[in-house]
Amino acid sequence: MSIDYLGHIDTPGQALPLYSFTVPSGFPSLAQDHIEREISLDELLGLCLPQVFLARAGGDSMKGVGIFDGDLVVVDRAIEAKPGLIVITAPNNEPLIKTLCKDGEQPHSENATFAPRYIFESDELLIWGVVLYSIHSHTHARA
Structure with missing residues (x-):
């Protein structure tokens, strides 16, 4: 995503x-x-804090946790990224919304139709922040 x-x-x-x-x-x-x-x-939502930013999700790889294409996400850069948390990760500078796996390094999708995304030793993995909230619009859901 x-x-x-x-x-x-x-x-x-x-x-x-x-x-x-x-x-x-x-x-x-x-x-x-x-x-x-x-x-x-x-x-x-903590939107006035300097470490908090907004992003818009694209795609449906995180629909298993209720984050859908077009949703707004509230992200906090100050929270430590721990396994099991939803994060904005940027493997090789490609920002994605993923869940951080138990090993703390391999991010994964929350949609079984997506193949796993593996991070190799030669890859650079940055964590931009932890997703606190997702804001989903219901007005276009039935359009």
């Missing part, structure tokens, strides 16, 4: 209302008395 680097956010965004109830699949009451507090999504 490839990425498009979108950068990071420097300026805090608008605070949004957080309602104090869970939302069932029905129609919720958006009455003012249900507002628990206001939150800022950029603060919640």
Whole structure:
């Protein structure tokens, strides 16, 4: 799965209302008395931190963990990449979203139709950061 680097956010965004109830699949009451507090999504997702950046996922090699073509991913460069975490890796400067294997070196896809991607001793493997969140749009899912 490839990425498009979108950068990071420097300026805090608008605070949004957080309602104090869970939302069932029905129609919720958006009455003012249900507002628990206001939150800022950029603060919640850490988007104002200098080590956090946004990227857009390309392809479907990570659909097994819920990252789909066109999704936004929130990536933190300060978190240590450990086996089992989803990372932006760049073998030979080719940025990809992959899961870091147990040996800590071989990244792999989360889609069984993709062949394993092996990293050899002669390859350079860089980890650009750990994927914290993926943001998936549901408006185009049925289009």
